[in-house]
Structures are given as C-alpha cells and as structure tokens.
Amino acid sequence: MSKTYYDAADLRKFGKITEWNEELGNKFFDYYGKVFEEGALTAREKSLIALAVAHTEQCPYCIDAYTKDGLQRGITKEEMMEAVHVGAAIKSGATLVHGVQMMNKVNKLEM
C-alpha cells in the first residue's frame, strides 16, 4: 500500500475503475466524454469550468488534468487564475450568504 493518500501516477490508472464494474464504469466514461464535447458551450469554456470546479472540489487529480488540458487548448494562465477566482468567489459567497441565516437567528433570539 502506498504511504500517502494521493499518488500523481494514479491519475493514469483512472480508466481501470471499469475493471471492477465494467457496465457502470463504461457508462460513466461515456457520459464524461459526452459532457466535454463541443456543444452550446465550447470545449474551451467547459475546460475552464472544470478547472474552477476542480479547485472547489479540491481534487488534485482534476487540477493536474485540467491545468494540462487548458494549456493544450492555448488557455492562458491569466484565464486559468480568473477561473479559479470564480470558484473561490462562489465558495466564499456560499459561506458568507449563510451569514444572513446567522443574522436572522440572532434577530429572532435577541430581545
């Protein structure tokens, strides 16, 4: 067993999850591939969304994968960092908007 929870080389083995459940694994990868195809959104826009979500999910594999994917598509580091800030803004916004719940509760409980 590996001594750490994450190993960068494991990303290459992602496809192997189908070995223990071929049907569901294949369905997932078909779906995954379809999602990232050119559609109403460009593949480039989807790549940037994926990069932002990779950060909010804090998935190191996804961050590696979509940083490289972005470079391959000619996405600049400025664009990548802006995408990460979009993710971060939603994350912090999601925390802060709960502040309203706190305020409501305080207002209800206080005389």
Add this chain to the structure above:
Amino acid sequence: MATKSLKARNNDIANTSRQMEILSNGIFADGELPTFAAKIKETNQFPLRPKKLEILQINLGYMCNQVCEHCHVDAGPDRKEIMTVETMQQCLKVIKNTGAHTLDLTGGAPEMNPNFRWFVEEASKAGIKDFIVRSNLTIIRANKKYYDLPEFFKKHNVHVISSMPHWTRGKTDKQRGNGVFDKSIKALQELNAVGYGMPNSDLKLDLVYNPSGAFLPGDQMALENDFKKALKADFNIDFHNLFAITNLPISRFLDYLIASENYEDYMYSLVEAYNPLAVENVMCTNTLSISWDGWLYDCDFNQMLNLKVNSKVKHVSDYNEELLQNRNIIINQHCYGCTAGAGSSCQGVVA
C-alpha cells in the same frame, strides 16, 4: 532563456547516441511502456514503408538567429553547419528529376545561408508545384539585408510557413526569446502587406503552433480559430492555416523534459494518445529529408538523431529514387510524437 546551443554548451544530450540511449532505456526497456515497434506491430504496420514520394525537405543549415527552448535541431547563431553550393548543386539535380511535387526548405533559419537566394532561384526554375520556406519570421527583421524577403518570397511564389507558438507576447517570448513576439508580429504584417496570407490570396502563409511545454497540442481547428480571432483583433493580421505540431522528445526538448522531470509523464501522454490512423499518414511515408551536408534521412527528426536512411543510397550525390523508395523506415520511441492524437507532421495533423 538559453543563448547557446546544447552543442556549444557541451551538453550530454548534444550527443545523438546518448539521446538514443535515453529513448531506448528506462520505461521502454523494463516494459512499463511498449516500444514504438511493438505498438505498430499490434496493427500490422511494421515495418513502416514509404508510400509515394511527395515532399523533399532540405535543411540548408543549423545556423539560426534564435535559440528556441524546444528546438529539435539545436539550432542557433553558434551553429556553423550550413549547406555548400556544391551540395546545393547536387540537390538541384535531384529536384529536376524527382517525382515529388513539394520542395520544403528548412533550417535553422534557411535565409541565413549566404546562397539561399541563389538556391531558391535555381530551384524555382525547376518548376516545383509547392515551394515551401520555413521562416522563423524574426529573420525578416533581424538585419536590413533581410528586409526585402517578403518581396523575394512573392517573386518566386514561395509558400511561407512560420512558427508562432502563441497569440500572446508572454508565451511566445518564453519559448523563443525576448522580443521575438513583437518582431514576429511586424514580420507577419509585412508579409500581409505584399499579399501573403490574405483571404483568397495565392500567396500562402501558414503558421506552425507547437506547445510551449510538456503537453500535447490541442485540436488544430480550435487553435486556428483562436489564433485567427486574436491576431486579427489585436494586430489586423491574416493568415491561411495553422498547423499544430507535437514536440518530439529529442534534442533540446528532450533536455528540457529531463531537466524539468517531465520526461516519463510526457512519454506516457504520447503513448496514451497513440493513434494507429496517424501511423497510416505519418510524414516519413511521403517525405525525404536531406541534411546540410547531403545525407538522406526518413525525416528531419531522424536527421537530428543521425539515423540515416536504411538504403544502399545514403547521400544525395548517389540519389536514386527507386532504390530509396524500397526501404524500411527507421523508427524509435521518438516516433510516438508523430502518432499522438490527430497525428503530427510538418503539414500539421495527419488523421
């Protein structure tokens, strides 16, 4: 940014047998990844054989005004290997009799060969259909004596193919050197001014994109659209097509991959993206490469690895197209670079 070639720095990688050793050992020797030969055997494509000869690619010398980080030629101002008039005359004899329809001049910066213009004029008389010069763009702005190159190209209806790694200054200069972006933009505008690259113009101007780092090129069409949009909006530049080319793990790019600890991951990316359809049309099947000193190779990459054609005829002075066409193409692990994804060649994707 390097300012000297690997050769001038006495770098270990400048030794081609050392490169072959790296490509044959490690992950390929211990079976972690299949060798290129094993891979193409899976689809009965071994041995790789030439098809109809279409392109003669002549390297006029390794001298260049730039020292790009990824250069597979290890070109630079300190490289003195350039083609002599005598070898050019041997090439002209071949050009007059070849079945190939395209002549592709490359380097280094081919324009830096003092006999470049004479050679273009003579080759032009031979009436080749598509006449390509691979120009790095900045040479046009490097010295007054090159300022009229756009007019010269136009006069001989040369098809200009130029490197442009990105539509932004930062990414371009990082790969190719400070100031390269601005000079390249100016050169493209000058080519446009004489009619190159304009919509419906017969004066063809294509750009070559290759990744500035340890990753593969994305979709050629999507990149072309992004380049066109940005170059038009920012600099009012027009061009015809963009060729997305994969960096092969040899020479300076190999040195970079090893130094940055990206070598294994990069080889994995290439092998994972292997596409047997690309093998079908890989450029060594329709191209012959001639070095500055007249030796014959299956491609420019094999030239840089010093892997001469596997034929009785090995030099342009003994050129015999029929004999040459009956040969096996020499392959090694670097060939994965031409078969990844949609494939890669000096003319862009192949599958």
